[in-house]
Amino acid sequence: MFDKVANLFIIIFFFNEFIHLVNSQCPPDFVLKPCSCKSSIPFHTNILFNNPNPEANIIQRKSIACEHIHNSSFDLQLVFLTLSSFNSLISNKTANVSDFDSFYLYNTTVKELPENVFINITFKSLMFQDNFQLATIDKNAFSYFKNHVELFETLNTNLSDAETIFSIIKEFQNLARLSMHNDRLKFIPNYAFNHKHLTNIFFGLEYSDKYQPIESIGNYAFYNLPNLQFLRIFSPTLSRINKYAFALRNRSILNNGVSNMLELYLGGEMIESTSFELTSLSRFRNRFVFIRFYNTSITYLDEDIFQPFLESNPSSLLDINPTNTLFKCDCRSAWIQYDYFKNVYPMDNRVYGYPCWDYDFAKNCTINK
Numbered sequence: 547m548f549d550k551v552a553n554l555f556i557i558i559f560f561f562n563e564f565i566h567l568v569n570s571q572c573p574p575d576f577v578l579k580p581c582s583c584k585s586s587i588p589f590h591t592n593i594l595f596n597n598p599n600p601e602a603n604i605i606q607r608k609s610i611a612c613e614h615i616h617n618s619s620f621d622l623q624l625v626f627l628t629l630s631s632f633n634s635l636i637s638n639k640t641a642n643v644s645d646f647d648s649f650y651l652y653n654t655t656v657k658e659l660p661e662n663v664f665i666n667i668t669f670k671s672l673m674f675q676d677n678f679q680l681a682t683i684d685k686n687a688f689s690y691f692k693n694h695v696e697l698f699e700t701l702n703t704n705l706s707d708a709e710t711i712f713s714i715i716k717e718f719q720n721l722a723r724l725s726m727h728n729d730r731l732k733f734i735p736n737y738a739f740n741h742k743h744l745t746n747i748f749f750g751l752e753y754s755d756k757y758q759p760i761e762s763i764g765n766y767a768f769y770n771l772p773n774l775q776f777l778r779i780f781s782p783t784l785s786r787i788n789k790y791a792f793a794l795r796n797r798s799i800l801n802n803g804v805s806n807m808l809e810l811y812l813g814g815e816m817i818e819s820t821s822f823e824l825t826s827l828s829r830f831r832n833r834f835v836f837i838r839f840y841n842t843s844i845t846y847l848d849e850d851i852f853q854p855f856l857e858s859n860p861s862s863l864l865d866i867n868p869t870n871t872l873f874k875c876d877c878r879s880a881w882i883q884y885d886y887f888k889n890v891y892p893m894d895n896r897v898y899g900y901p902c903w904d905y906d907f908a909k910n911c912t913i914n915k
């Protein structure tokens with residue numbers, strides 16, 4: 547008798563929770579505690595660009611957020627073990643609470659993510675922000691749902707094992723956006739990427755304090771990215787661009803005679819005029835590429851590097867804007883004035899920010915014209 551009452555109580559309890567579930571698409575709060583299920587989270591780009599009000603733009607998605615947790619006994623995997631057990635208790639025909647859009651780990655003292663951290667719960671977006679002690683992600687942490695992941699973002703972690711992190715990223719076959727800032731990744735491996743749908747890769751941002759301390763970029767790192775549109779690399783320790791670092795495999799498919807633009811933003815004070823190996827900027831096949839430099843120590847643009855770059859596609863552009871404070875009207879940049887001055891309107895000339903269109907190079911330079 548007692549058992550029956552208890553069972554009935556449980557059934558009624560779960561029936562109520564079932565109604566809750568259908569209405570909100572979220573499991574009840576006690577299941578996820580101290581994390582929570584949300585139908586919207588702040589749009590990460592707002593946070594990155596220091597928008598004073600990141601909550602203003604939100605992503606309307608079914609998400610799980612674990613925020614402001616500084617409890618050393620907090621066990622992230624236990625939260626998901628509870629959720630998956632809860633899922634197996636409720637009817638299998640009800641709302642699907644196994645598949646979520648985003649997971650957001652923010653302002654915690656979590657140190658590591660173990661193998662299969664989310665049990666059998668899946669996410670399309672994985673976002674880790676302000677977890678300053680997060681140093682380890684097991685190589686199989688996300689294996690269960692690796693084909694679901696479309697977005698992977700980190701900001702302010704202690705991740706330094708580039709070999710493991712990039713091997714995890716490589717498994718995300720449907721990855722579309724990658725955004726990693728202020729971690730401790732020191733290199734990008736050879737052939738790091740092999741993703742059909744990946745369009746945006748951000749390691750750091752211009753006009754901000756977001757960077758990734760990358761010292762070297764491997765050979766053919768971005769070779770197998772036929773749809774790459776945006777690549778940002780901002781690193782205070784990057785000093786060398788090897789011959790094959792930016793090589794692309796695919797010729798781009800022309801759209802009414804115009805190929806889709808690839809924007810390549812590079813920043814860092816150890817990037818100098820001599821940092822670029824011969825042909826390192828001429829392996830874009832026929833892509834229309836827009837290279838912008840920020841806060842570099844470039845003093846001149848070497849004709850042997852940048853002239854072939856400009857000739858690799860008739861639309862390709864360079865931007866050596868005023869953040870490159872050391873740039874001078876050096877004789878070694880005179881070729882730009884001679885060959886690429888078209889018009890007094892600066893945007894018609896293909897080297898934006900070049901301060902020497904009117905400079906009298908003839909006075910001091912030997913000209914091989």
Ligand SMILES: *[C@@H]1O[C@H](CO)[C@@H](O)[C@H](O)[C@H]1NC(C)=O
Nearest residue numbers: 613614615616652653654676
């Ligand atoms: C981070 O979490 C701690 C502990 O919950 C809280 O005191 C602090 O205000 C949080 N920081 C931010 C920036 O939200």
Ligand SMILES: *[C@@H]1O[C@H](CO)[C@@H](O)[C@H](O)[C@H]1NC(C)=O
Nearest residue numbers: 579580616617618619620621
């Ligand atoms: C820390 O987590 C443990 C285990 O989840 C819990 O029992 C304890 O109440 C939590 N402490 C605080 C201060 O939240």
Ligand SMILES: *[C@@H]1O[C@H](CO)[C@@H](O)[C@H](O)[C@H]1NC(C)=O
Nearest residue numbers: 627630631633634644665666
């Ligand atoms: C998910 O995990 C729970 C508990 O670990 C288990 O009971 C359930 O059968 C699993 N569901 C699936 C679809 O694998």
Ligand SMILES: *[C@@H]1O[C@H](CO)[C@@H](O)[C@H](O)[C@H]1NC(C)=O
Nearest residue numbers: 634635636637638639640641
């Ligand atoms: C679970 O799903 C199976 C197959 O769709 C069905 O036969 C079964 O009745 C369902 N169970 C419940 C409790 O709804």
Ligand SMILES: *[C@@H]1O[C@H](CO)[C@@H](O)[C@H](O)[C@H]1NC(C)=O
Nearest residue numbers: 638639640641642643644645
């Ligand atoms: C939940 O959705 C996933 C794919 O979106 C599907 O594979 C799984 O069978 C669904 N589970 C239930 C209980 O409907």
Ligand SMILES: *[C@@H]1O[C@H](CO)[C@@H](O)[C@H](O)[C@H]1NC(C)=O
Nearest residue numbers: 678679680681703704705706
């Ligand atoms: C980051 O990891 C290094 C070891 O790789 C360790 O010395 C340091 O204390 C860690 N920092 C934090 C904030 O956990």
Ligand SMILES: *[C@@H]1O[C@H](CO)[C@@H](O)[C@H](O)[C@H]1NC(C)=O
Nearest residue numbers: 742772773795796797798799
């Ligand atoms: C890229 O090039 C490879 C090898 O030539 C080819 O198999 C693949 O279909 C191309 N992909 C695209 C999107 O053009």
Ligand SMILES: *[C@@H]1O[C@H](CO)[C@@H](O)[C@H](O)[C@H]1NC(C)=O
Nearest residue numbers: 753754755840841868869871
């Ligand atoms: C980059 O240069 C701009 C303009 O000179 C400056 O405001 C900014 O602080 C610099 N950023 C870094 C990371 O040095």
Ligand SMILES: *[C@@H]1O[C@H](CO)[C@@H](O)[C@H](O)[C@H]1NC(C)=O
Nearest residue numbers: 875905906907908909910911
């Ligand atoms: C030419 O070089 C001399 C000595 O290096 C320098 O003082 C002068 O300003 C230069 N003139 C121009 C037009 O660059």
